[in-house]
Amino acid sequence: MTVKIYIPKDAAALALGAEKVAKAVAAEIAARGLDAQIVRNGTRGMIWLEPLVEVETADGRVGYGPVKAADVPSLFDANFLSGGAHPKALGKVEELPFFAKQTRLTFARCGVIDPLSLDDYRAYGGLRGLEKAVATTPAQIVQTVTDSGLRGRGGAGFPTGIKWKTVHDAVADRKYIVCNADEGDSATFADRMIMEGDPFVLIEGMAIAGIATGATKGFVYIRSEYPHAIATMTRAVEIARRAGILGTTVLGSPNAFDIEIRSGAGAYVCGEETSLLNSLEGKRGVVRAKPPLPAIQGLFGKPTVINNVISLASVPVIMDRGSEFYRDFGMGRSRGTIPVQLAGNVRNGGLFEVAFGITLGELVNEIGGGTASGRPVKAVQVGGPLGAYFPVSLFDTPFDYEAFAGKDGLIGHAGITVFDDTADMLKQARFAMEFCAIESCGKCTPCRIGSTRGVETLDKVAAGIEPQKNLELVADLCNTMKFGSLCALGGFTPYPVMSALTHFPEDFAPRTVAEAAE
Amino acid sequence: MVSQAHSTEIATQTRAIVDSLKWLEGPLLPILHEIQEEFGYVPQESLPVIADALNLSNAEVHGVVTFYHDYRREPAGRHVLKLCQAEACQSMGSEKVADKIKRLLGIGFHETSLDGSVTLEPVYCLGLCACAPAAMLDGEVIGRVDDEAIDEIVAEVRR
Ligand code: FES
Numbered sequence: 155m156t157v158k159i160y161i162p163k164d165a166a167a168l169a170l171g172a173e174k175v176a177k178a179v180a181a182e183i184a185a186r187g188l189d190a191q192i193v194r195n196g197t198r199g200m201i202w203l204e205p206l207v208e209v210e211t212a213d214g215r216v217g218y219g220p221v222k223a224a225d226v227p228s229l230f231d232a233n234f235l236s237g238g239a240h241p242k243a244l245g246k247v248e249e250l251p252f253f254a255k256q257t258r259l260t261f262a263r264c265g266v267i268d269p270l271s272l273d274d275y276r277a278y279g280g281l282r283g284l285e286k287a288v289a290t291t292p293a294q295i296v297q298t299v300t301d302s303g304l305r306g307r308g309g310a311g312f313p314t315g316i317k318w319k320t321v322h323d324a325v326a327d328r329k330y331i332v333c334n335a336d337e338g339d340s341a342t343f344a345d346r347m348i349m350e351g352d353p354f355v356l357i358e359g360m361a362i363a364g365i366a367t368g369a370t371k372g373f374v375y376i377r378s379e380y381p382h383a384i385a386t387m388t389r390a391v392e393i394a395r396r397a398g399i400l401g402t403t404v405l406g407s408p409n410a411f412d413i414e415i416r417s418g419a420g421a422y423v424c425g426e427e428t429s430l431l432n433s434l435e436g437k438r439g440v441v442r443a444k445p446p447l448p449a450i451q452g453l454f455g456k457p458t459v460i461n462n463v464i465s466l467a468s469v470p471v472i473m474d475r476g477s478e479f480y481r482d483f484g485m486g487r488s489r490g491t492i493p494v495q496l497a498g499n500v501r502n503g504g505l506f507e508v509a510f511g512i513t514l515g516e517l518v519n520e521i522g523g524g525t526a527s528g529r530p531v532k533a534v535q536v537g538g539p540l541g542a543y544f545p546v547s548l549f550d551t552p553f554d555y556e557a558f559a560g561k562d563g564l565i566g567h568a569g570i571t572v573f574d575d576t577a578d579m580l581k582q583a584r585f586a587m588e589f590c591a592i593e594s595c596g597k598c599t600p601c602r603i604g605s606t607r608g609v610e611t612l613d614k615v616a617a618g619i620e621p622q623k624n625l626e627l628v629a630d631l632c633n634t635m636k637f638g639s640l641c642a643l644g645g646f647t648p649y650p651v652m653s654a655l656t657h658f659p660e661d662f663a664p665r666t667v668a669e670a671a672e
Numbered sequence: 673m674v675s676q677a678h679s680t681e682i683a684t685q686t687r688a689i690v691d692s693l694k695w696l697e698g699p700l701l702p703i704l705h706e707i708q709e710e711f712g713y714v715p716q717e718s719l720p721v722i723a724d725a726l727n728l729s730n731a732e733v734h735g736v737v738t739f740y741h742d743y744r745r746e747p748a749g750r751h752v753l754k755l756c757q758a759e760a761c762q763s764m765g766s767e768k769v770a771d772k773i774k775r776l777l778g779i780g781f782h783e784t785s786l787d788g789s790v791t792l793e794p795v796y797c798l799g800l801c802a803c804a805p806a807a808m809l810d811g812e813v814i815g816r817v818d819d820e821a822i823d824e825i826v827a828e829v830r831r
Pocket residue numbers: 339340341342756757758759760761762796797798799800801804805806
């Protein structure tokens with residue numbers, strides 16, 4: 155029987171040498187005349203083990219990692235095709251604690267299947283949600299999504315079902331589904347991972363959204379920094395069209411729905427939904443004032459659902475298993491699961507899908523294993539460049555939209571960047587301001603000017619020039635930006651700045667004194 | 673006169689690209705991407721052609737081209753090296769990596785080496801934040817950039 159060897163093609167695995175490993179494995183198979191086949195899967199999300207090579211044995215899938223091309227001959231010598239012992243052997247992949255502790259709903263197939271095999275997709279439960287959707291009414295689909303408690307995984311946490319209902323109720327000759335795949339936040343890669351590892355789940359989620367709202371056209375706006383995701387999604391859409399999942403009759407139903415993949419052009423602000431719409435229309439990606447809501451007047455002035463990748467990719471499992479199944483995970487008003495991304499200076503970096511409610515400390519210390527450098531954790535930034543820095547003393551905060559808001563933070567896209575004790579929080583605060591200045595679309599003054607003034611003022615603090623007065627000025631600027639900016643870029647930049655200042659005041663003390671004290 | 677012939681050629685090729693894509697809904701960004709793919713940058717000569725075909729003013733097209741970081745106004749070096757400078761990479765020493773590479777290549781960010789071999793750019797997240805610091809060389813991704821990787825990168829762009 156042909157043995158299957160899985161070698162990820164996910165960008166992170168490629169960045170760690172998966173292509174060389176795949177070549178070496180292919181060469182050994184040929185040289186030894188073995189009956190084995192290489193499958194290029196997505197990643198399981200255990201990035202510190204990549205390239206993670208898996209072999210399908212009678213006993214289940216066993217893993218070896220991180221594998222270097224130079225390890226490959228010895229793996230064959232150790233008879234790894236039958237799960238043989240080797241220094242890189244990890245045992246059964248699904249029994250590894252990092253994996254076993256997860257609740258994989260949205261990412262159920264990611265890393266498991268060949269991303270572009272529809273047969274694999276179906277064999278692992280794919281398309282069941284869409285089949286149910288075509289067999290029911292749009293109103294019922296909207297109700298199911300509403301009842302599931304799914305909230306926008308893009309950061310704002312707005313209930314997905316309510317957005318859908320607004321578009322469903324709007325009367326127009328044309329409606330759109332826009333998937334925001336402009337995943338620009340540092341520490342986030344969940345969107346990229348699912349687009350590369352299970353693209354059909356996003357297509358299925360968008361098709362369900364189309365049927366639910368009466369939209370016939372979907373766009374996936376993917377940032378240009380993700381060429382691999384763009385390539386995989388483009389091929390997946392072609393395959394889905396040929397299989398009758400997209401096109402004039404979705405799965406043979408009277409519903410038409412098609413998808414176009416679009417590439418961004420390197421503007422962080424286009425992750426903001428209204429600037430993304432402008433960008434899709436071929437304009438400068440400046441923010442639009444709301445109202446009108448995109449659900450009423452969105453792309454080309456038509457009613458538009460604009461959802462994040464993970465929100466849309468979570469819809470198929472909700473349709474398939476029912477709203478209650480999904481809603482039963484989580485805490486408070488945060489229902490279901492969230493793919494937490496552990497990044498930066500962390501020992502076990504990767505993606506961990508879990509029900510809401512787990513604490514920050516469990517994630518960083520137990521799941522993440524602390525820092526990669528082995529030094530003490532100093533701070534973690536949650537939610538990307540616009541997210542707050544949390545000190546270790548707040549590690550008991552549960553992962554929940556409201557709990558984070560209560561600590562002056564936000565979950566955002568659920569990325570966590572870990573910093574060890576060598577981090578300089580004044581520098582991090584300055585970077586937040588600098589990033590806002592680089593990426594501001596320029597439309598509103600608090601964001602455009604405030605951020606530039608912020609950088610200058612923090613530079614004065616660092617130089618020891620009237621630190622007290624200048625820190626007050628920073629706080630004042632933050633206040634103006636928070637309440638006076640049109641979108642989250644200017645509005646949320648105060649989170650990293652103020653949290654750094656509040657929780658790590660010692661880093662803002664005049665430098666000469668701080669150095670003398672060491 | 674060579675330059676004039678060159679301009680005409682750019683205009684002709686631009687026209688062909690525009691004609692093949694203008695049926696798209698919101699075609700401007702796809703057209704600009706394709707033009708950059710074709711020429712390696714977005715030539716000034718392309719702008720009036722696009723504006724004319726899409727019924728836009730020159731200023732509107734210019735405004736869009738300059739808004740997005742991706743569109744180059746002049747050709748890049750033979751290699752393009754992007755170094756991630758966002759937070760997760762910062763936590764793993766991306767600044768030191770950038771300093772070292774700048775020193776070795778003798779250029780700063782947004783600069784091209786005198787021999788035209790390489791253009792160096794900062795990028796803010798490549799989605800490789802769990803294997804930071806990250807880089808991208810001519811579209812190839814590189815994770816956990818350490819001294820050894822830096823040497824390989826520098827050797828590659830000098831080749
Ligand atoms: S922060 Fe550098 S790859 Fe994401």
